[in-house]
Amino acid sequence: MNDSPPIFAFYSFKGGVGRSMAVLNLAYALAIQGQNVLVLDMDLEAPGLSGFLHRKKEIKTFAPFDMVDLVRWAADVVTPLDPNELPPLEDFTVSIPAEKIKPDRYFFEPRGRLDIIPVDEGRDYYDRLTALEMGNLSQDDLVRTGSVLRVWLQRLRVPRDVPDYYAADHEQDAPYDIILIDSRTGITETGGLCIGPLSDILVVLTALNDQNVKGTRQFLEEVGIRETGKPASTRSSKPCLIVATLVPAGEIQKKRQRLKVLEEELGPIVVRLSYHPQLALEETIFTRDCPEEYLTREYVALLEQIVKSAHGEALEWGPWLADDELWPRYHEGTRALLNSTSLAEGRSLLEHLLRRRESSQISEDEDFALHDRAFRTLLTAEFQAQRWRWDVILRLANLLDRWQQCSTDPERRDRRRQAELQYLDFVIDSPHAPAGQKAKALINRGLARGEAGQTELAIADFTQVIEMDGAPLQRKAKALYNRGVAFGEARQTQQEVDDYSRVIAMDDASLDLKARALVNRGVTHDQEGETERAIADYSRVVAMEDAPLEQRFEARLNRGWAYYLTDRLNEAVDDERHAIQLNARIWNAHANLAIALLVLGKVDEALACYDQALALAKRDHLDEIAEELHDAAEKHGPLKGMEAVREKIENRRRQLQGESK
Amino acid sequence: MNVPMTDPIAIIGFNGQPQVECGWSLPIAQRESDRTQCVFDVAEAHRPLRWHDPAEVEEFALSGRWTPLVEPLPFPRACCSETGGALIAQPMVVFAARAMLDAADEASWPVAFQNEPLEWRGVVGHPQFHATCVPAATAYALLGHWARRVKTRFDSMHNKPHMRERRLRAADLMLCAAVEPSLRWQGYLRYTLALEPEKVRRLFDGFIRHEFPGVTFDGLLEEMTKLKAVLDSQRPPVVASAVSTARSKVNRITQRPPIDVFEPTQRDAA
Numbered sequence: 001m002n003d004s005p006p007i008f009a010f011y012s013f014k015g016g017v018g019r020s021m022a023v024l025n026l027a028y029a030l031a032i033q034g035q036n037v038l039v040l041d042m043d044l045e046a047p048g049l050s051g052f053l054h055r056k057k058e059i060k061t062f063a064p065f066d067m068v069d070l071v072r073w074a075a076d077v078v079t080p081l082d083p084n085e086l087p088p089l090e091d092f093t094v095s096i097p098a099e100k101i102k103p104d105r106y107f108f109e110p111r112g113r114l115d116i117i118p119v120d121e122g123r124d125y126y127d128r129l130t131a132l133e134m135g136n137l138s139q140d141d142l143v144r145t146g147s148v149l150r151v152w153l154q155r156l157r158v159p160r161d162v163p164d165y166y167a168a169d170h171e172q173d174a175p176y177d178i179i180l181i182d183s184r185t186g187i188t189e190t191g192g193l194c195i196g197p198l199s200d201i202l203v204v205l206t207a208l209n210d211q212n213v214k215g216t217r218q219f220l221e222e223v224g225i226r227e228t229g230k231p232a233s234t235r236s237s238k239p240c241l242i243v244a245t246l247v248p249a250g251e252i253q254k255k256r257q258r259l260k261v262l263e264e265e266l267g268p269i270v271v272r273l274s275y276h277p278q279l280a281l282e283e284t285i286f287t288r289d290c291p292e293e294y295l296t297r298e299y300v301a302l303l304e305q306i307v308k309s310a311h312g313e314a315l316e317w318g319p320w321l322a323d324d325e326l327w328p329r330y331h332e333g334t335r336a337l338l339n340s341t342s343l344a345e346g347r348s349l350l351e352h353l354l355r356r357r358e359s360s361q362i363s364e365d366e367d368f369a370l371h372d373r374a375f376r377t378l379l380t381a382e383f384q385a386q387r388w389r390w391d392v393i394l395r396l397a398n399l400l401d402r403w404q405q406c407s408t409d410p411e412r413r414d415r416r417r418q419a420e421l422q423y424l425d426f427v428i429d430s431p432h433a434p435a436g437q438k439a440k441a442l443i444n445r446g447l448a449r450g451e452a453g454q455t456e457l458a459i460a461d462f463t464q465v466i467e468m469d470g471a472p473l474q475r476k477a478k479a480l481y482n483r484g485v486a487f488g489e490a491r492q493t494q495q496e497v498d499d500y501s502r503v504i505a506m507d508d509a510s511l512d513l514k515a516r517a518l519v520n521r522g523v524t525h526d527q528e529g530e531t532e533r534a535i536a537d538y539s540r541v542v543a544m545e546d547a548p549l550e551q552r553f554e555a556r557l558n559r560g561w562a563y564y565l566t567d568r569l570n571e572a573v574d575d576e577r578h579a580i581q582l583n584a585r586i587w588n589a590h591a592n593l594a595i596a597l598l599v600l601g602k603v604d605e606a607l608a609c610y611d612q613a614l615a616l617a618k619r620d621h622l623d624e625i626a627e628e629l630h631d632a633a634e635k636h637g638p639l640k641g642m643e644a645v646r647e648k649i650e651n652r653r654r655q656l657q658g659e660s661k
Numbered sequence: 662m663n664v665p666m667t668d669p670i671a672i673i674g675f676n677g678q679p680q681v682e683c684g685w686s687l688p689i690a691q692r693e694s695d696r697t698q699c700v701f702d703v704a705e706a707h708r709p710l711r712w713h714d715p716a717e718v719e720e721f722a723l724s725g726r727w728t729p730l731v732e733p734l735p736f737p738r739a740c741c742s743e744t745g746g747a748l749i750a751q752p753m754v755v756f757a758a759r760a761m762l763d764a765a766d767e768a769s770w771p772v773a774f775q776n777e778p779l780e781w782r783g784v785v786g787h788p789q790f791h792a793t794c795v796p797a798a799t800a801y802a803l804l805g806h807w808a809r810r811v812k813t814r815f816d817s818m819h820n821k822p823h824m825r826e827r828r829l830r831a832a833d834l835m836l837c838a839a840v841e842p843s844l845r846w847q848g849y850l851r852y853t854l855a856l857e858p859e860k861v862r863r864l865f866d867g868f869i870r871h872e873f874p875g876v877t878f879d880g881l882l883e884e885m886t887k888l889k890a891v892l893d894s895q896r897p898p899v900v901a902s903a904v905s906t907a908r909s910k911v912n913r914i915t916q917r918p919p920i921d922v923f924e925p926t927q928r929d930a931a
Contacts, residue, residue: 064759065769073768081922087769124763127827131766131814139910139917147919192911197919224913238915 004154005038005176006310009199011183011191012206013215017245018273019205020049021283023182025299026306027114029287031101033342034110034380035177036158038093040117041067042181042194044129049182050118052283059094059116066092066120068128071193074148075137081148089156092117101288107422108396109380110373111161115176134189142189146198153179163372165400165415167365177339178310187219195223195238201309202240205273206266208247208258217265226267239309242266243302245273271302300342307342314340314349321352330357331367334374341381350378351392359395359402368403375399390427390437397423397444421448435470442468443479450486458486473508480506481513481520488524497524515541515551522558535562553582557589564596572596587616591625594645595632603641610645614652622653669693671733672794675754676700678725679790681837683757683807685800689727690736700727704751704797728756731783734794739777750796755803757838758789764814764834765807774803801840808839808848815851819892828855846873850888853881861885 012019023039030037041049044067053059070092096114098105105111119125137145157173183194195202202225206216220226225240244262248255263269276295278284286296308315314336320326326333334353340346354374362368375396382389400420407413427433427441446461462483466476484499500521503509509517522537541547541555560575576593583589594609613625626649633639674689690701697712713721721727740750762770770781770791777799784790795803815831818824832852839845849869853861865878 069768072766076768079922080924083923085772091769124760128763135907137910139912139914142910142914143917144920144922147922150919151922187911188907189910192907192914195911196914197917202915222908222913223911224916 003175005179006201007150007153007179007181007199008201008203008306008310009181009183009194010203010205011195011219012185012204012212012245013219014207014212015046015185017205017207017212018279019185019245020052020182021279022203022205022243022245022273022299022302023180024049024052025285025287025296026303027180028101028285029299029303030178030342031096031112031114032288033384034112034161034377035339036113036115036160036174038115038117038153038156038176038179040179040181041119042071042190043184044068044071044119044132044134044190045184045188047119047121050116051121053096053116053118058096058100059118061094062118062120062123063090063092063094066123067117068119068125068132070117070149070152071145071190072128072132074152075132075141075145077148079144079148081151083155086152086155089115089158094118106380106383107426108376108393109383110376113158113161115158134193137189137193139192142192143197146193146196149193150198163419165403165412165419166369166372167412168409170365170369178306187222192223200239201306202238203243203306204240204266205243205245206262207245208255208262213258213262213265220266240267241270241305241309242268243271243273244269246275247272248275270305271298273298273302304343307340307346311336311339311346315343315345317349317353321349321356326356331370334370338374338377341377342384344385347378347381347385350374354378354395359399362399362402363406368399368406371399372396372403388432390433393423393427394437394440394444397427397441401444401448417448417452421445424448435468436472436475439465439468439471439475439479443475443482446479446482446486450482450489455486455490459483459490462486473506474510477503477506477509477513481509481517484517484520488520493524493528497521500524511544511546512548512551515544515547515555519551519554519558522555526558526562531562531566535559538562549582553579553586553589556582557586557592560589560596561592564592564599569596569600573600584612585616587613587618587621588624590616591621591628595628598629598639598641598645599632599636601640603644606641607644607648610648614648617652619653619656622649622656625649670701670736672701672730672736672752672754673698673733674722674727674729674785675756675792676727678728679756679758679784679787682834683755683761683804683837685753685755685797685804685840688752688754688794689729691733701752703748728787729785730792731785734780734782734792737777737795739796739799750798752794753797753800754792754794755800756784756790756792757807758787759791760789761807761834761838764831765810765838766814767807767810774806775799804838804840805844808835808841808844811835811838812844812847812851815855816892816895819854820895825855831855842873849873850881850884853885854889854892 010019010023020043027037027039039049041047043049047067050067065087070087073087093115094117096116098111101112101114102109154175157175159172160174162170162172181194181199184190204216204220206212217226220240221228225238242262244259247259259269259272274295276286276293284290286293287299290296314333317333317337320329320333330353334350337346337350337353341350354371357371359371362371375392379389379392379396382392397420400416400423404413404416404420407416424441424445428438428445433441442461442465446458449455449461450458462479465471465479466483468476480499480503484496484503487493487496487499500517503517504514504521506514518537518541522534522541525531525534525537538555538559541551542559544552556575556579560572560579563569563572563575573593573596576589576596579586579589580593590609590613594606594613597603597606597609610625614622617625626646629642629645629649633642670690670692672688673691675686676689677686688701689698691698692712697714698718699710699712701710703710718727722729737752740748740752742749771779773779774795777795779793779795781791781793784792811831811834815828815835818828818831829852832848832855836845836848836852839848849864849872853864856864861881862878865881869876869881
């Protein structure tokens with residue numbers, strides 16, 4: 001994939017058509033979206049863009065060198081270039097402060113960067129401009145100078161807005177996302193420099209009057225965009241977007257005629273920018289300061305055309321989404337679509353792509369960071385398109401939850417947890433979030449708080465869901481279940497049992513949740529010495545044929561153990577055998593079966609089961625197995641085969657010690 | 662010279678203050694071992710370096726005797742023998758304002774000169790100035806190089822009457838940079854050509870007579886006349902050739918692909 005930023009040259013044959021303001025409005029709109037944008041004021045002889053930014057205090061000062069100096073360097077530098085001796089970016093650029101780009105940024109919105117290489121009219125401007133002697137440059141010189149500037153621009157790297165929860169070694173800088181050049185009007189050497197090899201795509205702005213249209217047509221023919229005498233639709237070597245500007249409002253017949261002429265002469269118009277009376281009085285950054293104005297919508301339409309022409313290939317990812325061969329190119333596709341989210345199509349494709357990957361499938365830092373960026377970019381783009389995507393926020397919070405679980409660095413883990421909570425708080429505290437999404441966020445926050453040992457706060461979150469008007473009953477059931485677990489953690493047994501009982505009695509609770517509640521209530525009864533009530537709960541789950549396998553396993557395992565403790569050894573053996581059939585990889589099912597068989601005197605079978613249990617057991621489990629053996633001997637007297645079991649336990653202990661060394 | 666270099670040292674300023682747009686001066690060196698500082702003047706082998714403690718140094722800087730740099734410069738490697746054990750050349754600090762750079766047609770602070778890498782640092786209290794440290798011979802040559810470039814610039818403006826102020830400024834800057842006597846003489850001649858005639862005598866009495874005692878006022882006038890004749894005979898600078906207009910230069914330029922500027926071209930090879 002080509003990582004170089006696309007370079008757009010904005011040209012108009014005549015001045016006063018709103019070219020510089022179009023460049024600035026697009027630049028701000030892109031930076032507001034979180035893109036890193038560089039603008040070059042190459043209208044060297046009449047640098048209106050630089051003057052506007054300086055007068056409006058968008059930039060406070062100039063860099064040591066400016067666009068005139070940069071062109072001078074590119075024209076004079078000896079080739080072949082030494083890649084290590086290219087002049088540093090900061091010598092030429094001025095950054096628009098972040099608070100001027102988007103004063104009221106949400107925390108999740110990626111911070112865009114807007115840098116300008118202006119013309120400093122205050123510093124020996126005329127001397128430096130004269131010394132450029134653009135008139136002395138031949139076409140070969142212009143091509144060479146443009147090529148030098150192009151490689152310089154392509155190699156620039158700027159800091160990326162990276163959240164503090166990314167890995168310490170995450171890439172901190174990247175090329176600009178897009179470069180916009182404000183070109184000189186008329187037919188000049190400076191204009192030739194802009195539209196030659198320096199730029200990738202030409203954006204030609206023209207008003208509807210005859211002078212503009214005829215002059216632009218002639219220009220396009222001379223520079224090789226249009227073939228003389230051929231239809232305007234003939235494809236050219238360099239992509240060229242035609243923008244009609246100063247289009248008057250209303251359905252005027254003359255306007256329709258002129259638009260038709262323009263299309264016949266120049267080709268299809270991609271966007272019409274209306275005449276706006278305010279521009280006659282004061283230049284305005286509509287895309288930042290007047291989002292509701294009709295001209296802003298037109299600038300956004302132009303921005304979409306710009307993005308489409310630069311990243312159109314990303315939209316070709318549609319067919320891949322249904323393709324089995326998606327996975328080898330999944331990351332490439334995600335990165336490609338990140339630059340297309342200002343298009344509804346791009347957002348939709350990115351969302352589909354992200355839906356194909358569950359957070360649980362992600363385990364590498366780089367992969368997490370890509371998904372985090374993709375979710376935030378999608379969220380920002382949707383938000384800027386006036387759509388709140390609470391589901392995307394919650395998926396992003398889930399991603400961060402998973403990321404913190406996979407973290408080995410405690411500081412990063414903590415930051416990822418904090419970021420997750422920030423997103424959940426955002427949904428919970430928002431007056432706009434629907435009750436269902438709030439309930440989901442509260443449950444997730446309760447789980448996160450529970451994991452952090454903040455049991456009281458977790459109980460408060462679950463209670464809020466249970467008492468919330470309008471929360472879906474299934475969510476309430478989930479909150480009740482989780483509050484039951486939290487009460488259990490807090491040793492508030494009665495409340496725990498009550499919550500599980502409410503879940504079990506709810507029509508809207510899922511079978512899975514009911515089975516879990518029954519198993520948990522059984523365990524609590526068991527711990528309280530109410531074995532028969534525990535067995536009754538486990539039995540209900542055993543009888544639920546559609547209950548998830550995990551719950552049926554737990555029920556069999558626990559009921560078997562309850563039978564063993566109450567000396568119903570044959571029932572115990574039967575349940576543990578069933579449990580092993582459901583999941584043979586759990587050590588204590590084998591161990592429970594083994595002790596029951598040993599007490600029944602089926603020594604050979606018991607020893608075989610112990611072999612299975614010990615093979616799966618970890619060091620801590622060996623103590624439990626030995627303890628149960630000891631308790632059984634105390635209750636039933638010396639058991640046949642006990643010594644052999646003890647020897648097996650010790651052998652396994654030695655084996656594990658050897659492995660750990 | 663061959664003075665042994667026992668301690669690592671850095672250049673942290675220069676002697677005196679920048680009074681004009683460019684110049685050279687003895688460096689202020691700092692020993693890394695005890696952070697004492699001195700005016701690094703080793704041209705006179707018999708005069709030992711005098712190292713000062715931080716209190717004295719602060720006083721020198723406050724009184725304007727020394728000018729500190731924003732960040733230290735490394736000691737120029739070319740001043741030491743190849744093994745690094747002995748000092749073989751006197752280092753000098755070259756300082757210049759951005760205006761000098763513009764006048765000398767340098768697009769940015771040069772990264773090398775005569776195969777000598779140049780590192781530039783800001784100058785405390787003088788935001789327009791940058792400074793570098795190089796062997797004295799390189800400093801002398803760099804200043805001469807700039808003076809010659811300003812001289813060329815002056816000469817190119819000779820036939821442009823509306824540029825008299827700029828010519829005067831260029832001649833002034835040329836005199837700031839020129840150290841070599843012949844260049845300084847050329848600088849004075851150009852300055853007098855750009856000056857209002859009634860001010861020439863005052864310049865001669867105030868400056869030229871002291872710097873060039875063998876020159877009389879009439880002699881100066883004669884040299885001025887000769888130089889003017891030479892400059893007058895120059896063809897006016899070419900702005901654009903008659904056959905190569907902007908229109909012809911942009912012809913089909915959008916169809917020209919970028920050239921690989923990291924590879925030598927035929928023109929470069931030539």
